Amino acid sequence: MLGHAEESGADRHVARLSLALAPCLHAGGHVEDELAVLRKAATAARRLGDPALERAALTGLAAPYGRLGRVAEGLECAREALSLSERTGDRAGAAHCLSRIGAFHNALGQYESAISALHRALVLLSRTDARTAEENAVLASLAEAQAALGRHAEALQTSRLVILHSREAGDPHGEVTGLTGEATAYAAAGQLDMALDRLAEAAALARRTAAPDGLAPVLARYADVYRRQGRHREALHAGHAALHLLRRVRRPALTAAVHNVIGAVHRDRGEYQRGEGHHQTARRLALRAGLRRELALALDGIAHARAHGEGPHEAKEHEPRSAPAAPSTRPRAHAGAAQHPHH
Structure with missing residues (x-):
């Protein structure tokens, strides 16, 4: 026709x-x-x-x-x-x-x-x-920008509005977005345990709705928070679980961010070659999409990895050989977090 x-x-x-x-x-x-x-x-x-x-x-x-x-x-x-x-x-x-x-x-x-x-x-x-659906999308983006600029109190308040509006409208996806935004604001403010509590709520809700595009950002945020806590094994599992879901939904900005987090974890562990590999992937994605922030992080990570060279304790067992489990089977990175909110 x-x-x-x-x-x-x-x-x-x-x-x-x-x-x-x-x-x-x-x-x-x-x-x-x-x-x-x-x-x-x-x-x-x-x-x-x-x-x-x-x-x-x-x-x-x-x-x-x-x-x-x-x-x-x-x-x-x-x-x-x-x-x-x-x-x-x-x-x-x-x-x-x-x-x-x-x-x-x-x-x-x-x-x-x-x-x-x-x-x-x-x-x-x-x-x-x-107003409601579009307003929630606007508020979620606003909270992201506020958190990135270090305006943590504003980001928390904005994310809470997203959660409130989503619950009133019966919108679980919006609620997951709001909870993830709240976790992002807490993490940016250095309140990592509070961030994990919110991520546990978001992960449980995202699994109930079985939406990979909802769970992937939660796992990505888990990877970042675990990295900041020095919980490298958990950060790697969360990051790779996020990448597994992102093969099903095209989100280049989030994919680049996850590769940068995984790269940073490997660098923290002295695994510079692996770290550079992930940063190079993030660099390619960021260049293709014009993502300035992720490009800057990728280039910084590559420079850091090359400056330090290959560490003497390059681990072989931490890169998952197979894809992590699907969301319905509780990815290993955060199953414990969802069950035990006090880290």
């Missing part, structure tokens, strides 16, 4: 059919195909001179670009969509675009720019009726 509409030059049908098909492709995990049909929708809408259709297509395009780690392209789409929303007076659409823009700035390590966009989104959402 879409092919026939294209052949006959029926641009309105092409745009509408493409927009209708995109969510089905997304649900099936066909990200490249989703991207292709949304491009068709945007091109057809542009030929029609229909700003509402073009905005919908560009806003939709930003999401698969983000999942593919093509942050610069996603940011450009979101900015174009924002311009169209503002021209047509679409507050809800503009807020959605600003939410995406804030998330992209976070991925690029541009946290002040992220906060500016996210605050604008919250102001617009306060003037619309449909």
Whole structure:
């Protein structure tokens, strides 16, 4: 049907059919195909001179670009969509675009720019009726930026709002996001035991919902907290469990972050060659996606590993030979944490 509409030059049908098909492709995990049909929708809408259709297509395009780690392209789409929303007076659409823009700035390590966009989104959402789901996404991104800038009290407060709103709406994924954000803020403030308590809650909830895209960030945060505590074996297991899940969901920024954490653990253990290998993987992902923060961490890790050379106690037994267990069987890295919240 879409092919026939294209052949006959029926641009309105092409745009509408493409927009209708995109969510089905997304649900099936066909990200490249989703991207292709949304491009068709945007091109057809542009030929029609229909700003509402073009905005919908560009806003939709930003999401698969983000999942593919093509942050610069996603940011450009979101900015174009924002311009169209503002021209047509679409507050809800503009807020959605600003939410995406804030998330992209976070991925690029541009946290002040992220906060500016996210605050604008919250102001617009306060003037619309449909607030809860989008507001939670904005708040989650805001907490991430606040924690990265060392504004720990604000990040905690923002994450608690995400948890509260998610519980009221019956949204377990949002609650996992809020709990992980709270753990991130505690970890950034050096309160590592409090961070582990929140991660235990988040992990239990994420396992109940059986969503790999919800559990992977929790495991990634576990790896970082365990590394800070010097619990290297547990950090490695959590990190590799996260990477196992990330093979099923495309999240290049998170994948790069996990490789950097695992690389740092190996360096802490004097296993410099292994550490450099993970940092090199993070570097490649970060370069491809334009992730400045993870690129800086990867380059620093590579330089550190090369400066120290191979340590005399290079361990062979700590790199898992097989993939960690699926979430439903409690990955080893945090099974104990979920059962024993006091570390």
